[in-house]
Amino acid sequence: MEFKDIIYTEDNGVATITINRPQVYNAFTSNTCEELIQAFSLAGYNKDVGVVVLTGTGDKAFCTGSDQSGGRHKGRGVVGLPIEELQSIIRDIPKPVIARVNGYAIGGGNVLVTLCDLAIASETAQLGQVGPKVGSVDPGFGTALLARLAGDKRAREIWYLCRRYSAQQALDWGLVNAVVPADQLDAEVKKWCDEILQMSPTAIALAKRSFNMDNENIRGIGAFAMQALAMYYDTEESKEGGNAFREKRKPEFRKYVK
Numbered sequence: 056m057e058f059k060d061i062i063y064t065e066d067n068g069v070a071t072i073t074i075n076r077p078q079v080y081n082a083f084t085s086n087t088c089e090e091l092i093q094a095f096s097l098a099g100y101n102k103d104v105g106v107v108v109l110t111g112t113g114d115k116a117f118c119t120g121s122d123q124s125g126g127r128h129k130g131r132g133v134v135g136l137p138i139e140e141l142q143s144i145i146r147d148i149p150k151p152v153i154a155r156v157n158g159y160a161i162g163g164g165n166v167l168v169t170l171c172d173l174a175i176a177s178e179t180a181q182l183g184q185v186g187p188k189v190g191s192v193d194p195g196f197g198t199a200l201l202a203r204l205a206g207d208k209r210a211r212e213i214w215y216l217c218r219r220y221s222a223q224q225a226l227d228w229g230l231v232n233a234v235v236p237a238d239q240l241d242a243e244v245k246k247w248c249d250e251i252l253q254m255s256p257t258a259i260a261l262a263k264r265s266f267n268m269d270n271e272n273i274r275g276i277g278a279f280a281m282q283a284l285a286m287y288y289d290t291e292e293s294k295e296g297g298n299a300f301r302e303k304r305k306p307e308f309r310k311y312v313k
């Protein structure tokens with residue numbers, strides 16, 4: 056299958072999906088989401104694959120969320136990005152997905168890390184949310200599942216203050232499973248993959264689904280909230296966030312609050 060925004064490889068039971076848009080720090084467009092959905096579907100239902108690794112090209116960024124360079128997205132989905140489908144397929148495929156966090160995991164990129172079964176970060180990685188800084192929010196798995204990982208107060212801090220957190224802090228807060236020097240990231244990811252590949256695939260699939268069932272209601276929260284988000288995106292307050300990012304200035308949200 057031909058991809059434009061991602062690279063897909065399979066090697067000895069490991070499927071690696073790499074977001075390949077380094078010029079925008081691996082931010083995703085609607086097309087990137089479509090390709091990611093196809094890649095997860097390929098990997099997730101291929102019996103030769105036991106683990107899926109999600110990462111970004113280069114050493115700067117894992118993924119910095121939705122691409123802010125072109126204004127509003129115009130693809131499928133309630134908000135012009137098939138983001139709900141992408142988030143769902145990461146959860147739904149019966150294989151563990153490991154986030155190989157090679158740099159910035161910001162905004163929707165951090166939500167992807169939250170959704171992956173496991174996350175292994177380079178010491179150089181930085182994680183955080185930026186939604187309220189750019190007139191957006193990912194109010195489903197991005198908020199509620201994050202609270203399950205980090206705890207409610209910390210998740211609120213992450214969203215309300217939009218700070219950036221070091222890989223070590225992310226480890227301390229339960230956002231990632233391990234942190235290693237950048238030059239050991241691939242070896243560490245391979246080690247985890249090799250260990251998982253020794254296990255019974257069906258037992259792993261059952262374990263994954265049982266973890267998911269416990270917080271499946273969050274999918275519904277996200278679906279409902281997307282409808283509200285679509286309306287929020289039409290406001291001047293939300294548009295101010297994207298405009299400020301593109302104009303490299305501080306947003307002035309308060310001018311537009313109704």
Ligand SMILES: CC(C)(COP(=O)(O)OP(=O)(O)OC[C@H]1O[C@@H](n2cnc3c(N)ncnc32)[C@H](O)[C@@H]1OP(=O)(O)O)[C@@H](O)C(=O)NCCC(=O)NCCSC(=O)c1cc(O)c2ccccc2c1O
Pocket residue numbers: 078079080082119120121122123124134136138159161162163164166185186189191192193284300
């Ligand atoms: C990631 C940064 C903190 C890095 O800062 P730094 O100072 O190191 O580097 P630069 O800022 O100079 O960035 C280098 C270069 O990359 C471009 N870039 C970075 N991120 C993006 C991006 N997301 N989109 C487009 N371009 C990006 C940047 O412009 C520079 O290019 P030059 O040509 O100027 O060199 C910092 O870059 C940063 O904070 N980036 C923005 C992060 C951001 O706003 N992300 C989007 C948040 S919203 C979101 O992700 C989102 C997710 C969802 O799941 C949604 C679901 C449903 C609806 C909406 C969603 C949504 O909006």
